[in-house]
Amino acid sequence: MKPHRIALLVALALPFGIATSALADSDDIVVENAWARASIGTSRPGAVYMEIRNKGDEPVTLTGLQTDLAMMPKIHRTATDEQGVSSMSPVGEIVIAPGETVALEPGGLHAMLMQLQRPMEESESFLLTLTFSDRGETTVEVPILGIAARGPED
Numbered sequence: 466m467k468p469h470r471i472a473l474l475v476a477l478a479l480p481f482g483i484a485t486s487a488l489a490d491s492d493d494i495v496v497e498n499a500w501a502r503a504s505i506g507t508s509r510p511g512a513v514y515m516e517i518r519n520k521g522d523e524p525v526t527l528t529g530l531q532t533d534l535a536m537m538p539k540i541h542r543t544a545t546d547e548q549g550v551s552s553m554s555p556v557g558e559i560v561i562a563p564g565e566t567v568a569l570e571p572g573g574l575h576a577m578l579m580q581l582q583r584p585m586e587e588s589e590s591f592l593l594t595l596t597f598s599d600r601g602e603t604t605v606e607v608p609i610l611g612i613a614a615r616g617p618e619d
């Protein structure tokens with residue numbers, strides 16, 4: 466856990482006029498330990514990992530992602546079957562119960578950055594906006610680690 470490495474930015478200037486009350490509630494959502502791996506060029510998608518904590522009293526639903534780094538950021542889940550074969554499938558939404566933390570981590574849930582607009586270079590960072598069904602948006606700065614990184618503590 467290195468919280469000082471994570472810049473949590475709450476988007477105050479929203480382009481599409483989300484109600485002020487929704488913004489206040491987004492304080493209940495904490496995104497920690499976000500990181501991504503460097504990519505080789507732009508032909509393969511990038512992956513982003515993080516922990517999303519719901520400090521509030523109501524469930525929150527992550528419905529979408531946005532970043533200028535990729536045209537199609539999607540939530541995916543990797544599952545490994547009994548034969549040890551892994552496959553990924555899109556996850557439409559993630560519901561986070563009150564007091565719960567959902568981990569996006571290698572081998573499980575992740576944000577897949579499809580159609581990269583530029584290579585992901587180690588030691589750079591980018592902004593990723595998480596959209597919640599009724600709590601507005603939260604934008605995090607995601608540091609790009611080495612191509613073989615397993616997590617922010619490597």
Ligand SMILES: [Cu+2]
Pocket residue numbers: 541542553575576577
């Ligand atoms: Cu994926």
